Amino acid sequence: MTRFGAVLAIVLAVPLSPVTPTATAVSFANVVPAPVSATPAAGVTYQITSSTTVYAEAGSTAAQAVATFLATQLRRSTGYALPVADAPASPSDGISLLLSGAPASVGPEGYQLTVAANAVTIRALQPAGLFRGLQTLRQLLPPEADAATVQAGPWPIPGGTIVDYPRFAYRGMMLDVARHFFPVATVERLIDQIALYKINTLHLHLSDDQGWRIVIDSWPNLAAYGGSTAVGGDPGGYYTKADYQAIVAYAAARYITVVPEIDMPGHTNAALASYAQLNCNGVAPNLYTGTNVGFSSLCVPLALTYTFLDDVIRELSAITPGPYAHIGGDEASSTTAADYTYFMNRAQNIVAAHGKTAIGWHDIVKSDELPSTVAQFWGTTSTDSNVAAAAANGTKVLMSPANLAYLDMKYVRKTKLGQTWAGLIEVDKAYSWNPGAYLTGVGEASVLGVEGPLWTETIRTSADIDYMVFPRLPALAELGWSPWSTHNWTAFATRLGAQGPRWKVMGVNYYHSPKITWPTGS
Numbered sequence: 001m002t003r004f005g006a007v008l009a010i011v012l013a014v015p016l017s018p019v020t021p022t023a024t025a026v027s028f029a030n031v032v033p034a035p036v037s038a039t040p041a042a043g044v045t046y047q048i049t050s051s052t053t054v055y056a057e058a059g060s061t062a063a064q065a066v067a068t069f070l071a072t073q074l075r076r077s078t079g080y081a082l083p084v085a086d087a088p089a090s091p092s093d094g095i096s097l098l099l100s101g102a103p104a105s106v107g108p109e110g111y112q113l114t115v116a117a118n119a120v121t122i123r124a125l126q127p128a129g130l131f132r133g134l135q136t137l138r139q140l141l142p143p144e145a146d147a148a149t150v151q152a153g154p155w156p157i158p159g160g161t162i163v164d165y166p167r168f169a170y171r172g173m174m175l176d177v178a179r180h181f182f183p184v185a186t187v188e189r190l191i192d193q194i195a196l197y198k199i200n201t202l203h204l205h206l207s208d209d210q211g212w213r214i215v216i217d218s219w220p221n222l223a224a225y226g227g228s229t230a231v232g233g234d235p236g237g238y239y240t241k242a243d244y245q246a247i248v249a250y251a252a253a254r255y256i257t258v259v260p261e262i263d264m265p266g267h268t269n270a271a272l273a274s275y276a277q278l279n280c281n282g283v284a285p286n287l288y289t290g291t292n293v294g295f296s297s298l299c300v301p302l303a304l305t306y307t308f309l310d311d312v313i314r315e316l317s318a319i320t321p322g323p324y325a326h327i328g329g330d331e332a333s334s335t336t337a338a339d340y341t342y343f344m345n346r347a348q349n350i351v352a353a354h355g356k357t358a359i360g361w362h363d364i365v366k367s368d369e370l371p372s373t374v375a376q377f378w379g380t381t382s383t384d385s386n387v388a389a390a391a392a393n394g395t396k397v398l399m400s401p402a403n404l405a406y407l408d409m410k411y412v413r414k415t416k417l418g419q420t421w422a423g424l425i426e427v428d429k430a431y432s433w434n435p436g437a438y439l440t441g442v443g444e445a446s447v448l449g450v451e452g453p454l455w456t457e458t459i460r461t462s463a464d465i466d467y468m469v470f471p472r473l474p475a476l477a478e479l480g481w482s483p484w485s486t487h488n489w490t491a492f493a494t495r496l497g498a499q500g501p502r503w504k505v506m507g508v509n510y511y512h513s514p515k516i517t518w519p520t521g522s
């Protein structure tokens, strides 16, 4: 092309729009996690306008709810009416969310997204797939689309087709609400943020030495007394059952399953402090506000211990629609090996009796596991013969290697928040491993998925949570969702950088890692 031709092309590419274009157009290639396949259609753009309708599969209340989720956010930022309506047989305009016509390959959570000049169509086999597809659509809109107040627009969506589905069934984040307590609104804000990256599980660490955070009606002192403080003597708190159910429902509306954890037999000082009769010596210890681990244990020989366990798991299971109950099992250094095996065995059977599948920190493979029990790997090396042996026996492993996936590790030495015992984890390191091939003897087929745990000894506010979670959790989300063939740090760094302006608009207090070129102003 001649220089004149190039200038002409640029001039012609400027949209002839009466609206001053302040919103920045987004590239088709900026989606996190990377889609399985993405085919841009050069020169094709769909514009959301004041006359756009959002259509949902007729007769599906779930599809209707997903459509309303999109319309509600876009009404805020665009100021348009964006009515939600039943989809006609073959929609030829608007944004349609349909439960027909998706390729079988997309499975229960995948989707096909087509952006043409006249219409946007998301097709999925299940409503969960529509919701995941919607997160891709959000990322194809200018970041201002995620604003809480009306923005100037325009609202272009780049044309093309995406077919997409997850590599692993479980892509999670854990929030420790025991070391510090976080109110329902903080948890809901986090749920909204992680939903954007197709995370589908929120694990709540509901009890530890420093606090018990959920009401158990048959043992009321657990929350009332055991929940009354936090690390450093900070204010405690607990969720009523209604609070917990509100979190579960809020997550479910975003196709995120809540996994409740009651850590045992160690990490139980708050429970032992609440009920003297649970202690082997009948004496309740004081509440604990320090950060040591490994000093507490439920009384394994005591019959009442199992009444307690049964009550807790029964009450918690009754308000947990998801399939899992996490029973901890880590760092039980005040429990003998024989007691640990006996105890974890009984705990797993109690979980099964209440209709749930147990997850335990990978220490649990030292007990006799039920075949269904999931082991959550939190080690710092890539070999663990016990976990490998369990995997060879059919145990599924959830990957949370502490030196790669822990969201409470500092990014760099001078990061103010967080810890260093498992090392420093910059965002490139968080992205640098293959969950299906990392742990010796634990191959792709043994891996249930990935989870990023945020322990909160040093984390006290929603802004603190933001800082440790972003940008690392999106890196982990990509390891969990995207095919390994898409794994490429340089390309990921560009796509991750493109999230900066969106986080800025959403008010996310993210860590501006120097490993990433963040767009000016974000």
Ligand code: TNX
Binding pocket: 293, 330, 331, 361, 378, 402, 408, 419, 455, 456, 457
């Ligand atoms: C280890 S990892 C723990 C937690 C701490 C965390 C701090 C694991 C299963 N247990 O009790 O909060 O380190 O990084």
